[in-house]
Amino acid sequence: MPSSSDEPTARQSWIAERRDAAVATFTAKIPGIYKASIELEPAVTAWAAGRSDCPSLFLTGPIGVGKTHSAWQATRQWVHTQFGADYRGTPVVEIYRSTALFDALRPDAHDNSGRALVKHLQRVDLLFIDDLAAARPSAWTQERLFEIFDERYINRRPVIITCDVLPSALNEVVGERVRSRLAEMCRGGVVLLQGADRRRGAAA
Ligand SMILES: Nc1ncnc2c1ncn2[C@@H]1O[C@H](COP(=O)(O)OP(=O)(O)OP(=O)(O)O)[C@@H](O)[C@H]1O
Ligand SMILES: [Mg+2]
Numbered sequence: 001m002p003s004s005s006d007e008p009t010a011r012q013s014w015i016a017e018r019r020d021a022a023v024a025t026f027t028a029k030i031p032g033i034y035k036a037s038i039e040l041e042p043a044v045t046a047w048a049a050g051r052s053d054c055p056s057l058f059l060t061g062p063i064g065v066g067k068t069h070s071a072w073q074a075t076r077q078w079v080h081t082q083f084g085a086d087y088r089g090t091p092v093v094e095i096y097r098s099t100a101l102f103d104a105l106r107p108d109a110h111d112n113s114g115r116a117l118v119k120h121l122q123r124v125d126l127l128f129i130d131d132l133a134a135a136r137p138s139a140w141t142q143e144r145l146f147e148i149f150d151e152r153y154i155n156r157r158p159v160i161i162t163c164d165v166l167p168s169a170l171n172e173v174v175g176e177r178v179r180s181r182l183a184e185m186c187r188g189g190v191v192l193l194q195g196a197d198r199r200r201g202a203a204a
Contacts, residue, residue: 019083022090026079029095034072043191044070048077050084054189055158058182060166064197067162068130075128075160082125091125098129102137105144118144122151125158132163133173142175149174153181166190 008016027035040048047057057074059067075093082091096104105114121127127148137145152159159182163170167186170179 015083015087018090019080022083023076023080026076026093030072030076034069036069038066038069038073040070040074040077041191041193043189044074045077047189047191048074048081050078050081052189054185054187055156056185056189057158057160058167058186058190059160059162059193060164060190061193061195062197063164064199065193065195066198067164067193070193071128071130071160071162075126078126078160092123093126093128094121094124095128096130097134098132099135101129102135102141105141106138107140114144118147121148123157126160127152127157128160130162132161133165133170136173139175142178145174145178149178149181149185153185159185161186 043052044057044059046052047054057071059071061067075095079091079093082088104117107114149159151157161182167179167183167190170182174182
């Protein structure tokens with residue numbers, strides 16, 4: 001029989017309840033095709049479990065190799081991990097496709113919502129941007145990206161990025177200053193997924 005010291009304390013049970021609720025809330029947001037658990041690259045699993053030296057993760061590789069699916073599942077595990085010994089409250093995660101993010105940051109966004117979004121994305125616990133090189137932001141939008149990334153950079157707040165090019169090739173997309181910060185934020189956290197386009201396999 002387990003001794004009483006094996007039983008969770010009231011605080012541990014309270015944290016476990018919050019963890020399960022947070023993971024369920026996040027899981028409900030995962031788009032249908034990315035809901036299935038998949039085998040993740042060991043470096044991705046290590047990041048999600050808080051065992052990577054690098055707080056951020058940059059998933060790169062060719063089209064259809066599984067970057068976005070890996071990122072959703074890694075983020076789900078990351079949420080779970082945040083409820084460990086150094087629990088500091090339910091983490092806030094924001095997820096954007098780059099195209100939607102660049103649209104939301106445009107200067108013609110009404111009612112100052114772009115400004116509020118910059119402030120919010122500077123502070124969230126994890127910012128996941130999918131397919132970063134999929135769109136070309138204007139110079140104005142690059143400035144807003146700089147504000148987001150610079151604040152996250154100086155406070156060591158993590159990002160998870162999927163992208164079909166390496167951080168070093170992102171100058172034209174995000175601008176030199178964001179590229180430079182991203183390179184440092186993701187040093188040791190760049191994972192190259194290799195293989196065939198899985199969408200072709202599905203159609204065969
Ligand atoms: N490890 C895996 N096992 C099984 N299916 C997978 C795995 N990884 C991804 N898939 C499936 O392969 C397809 C492509 O995956 P995904 O969209 O993540 O690719 P991607 O690398 O992000 O592509 P793109 O560069 O076009 O954005 C999806 O249907 C996804 O569910
Ligand atoms: Mg993708």
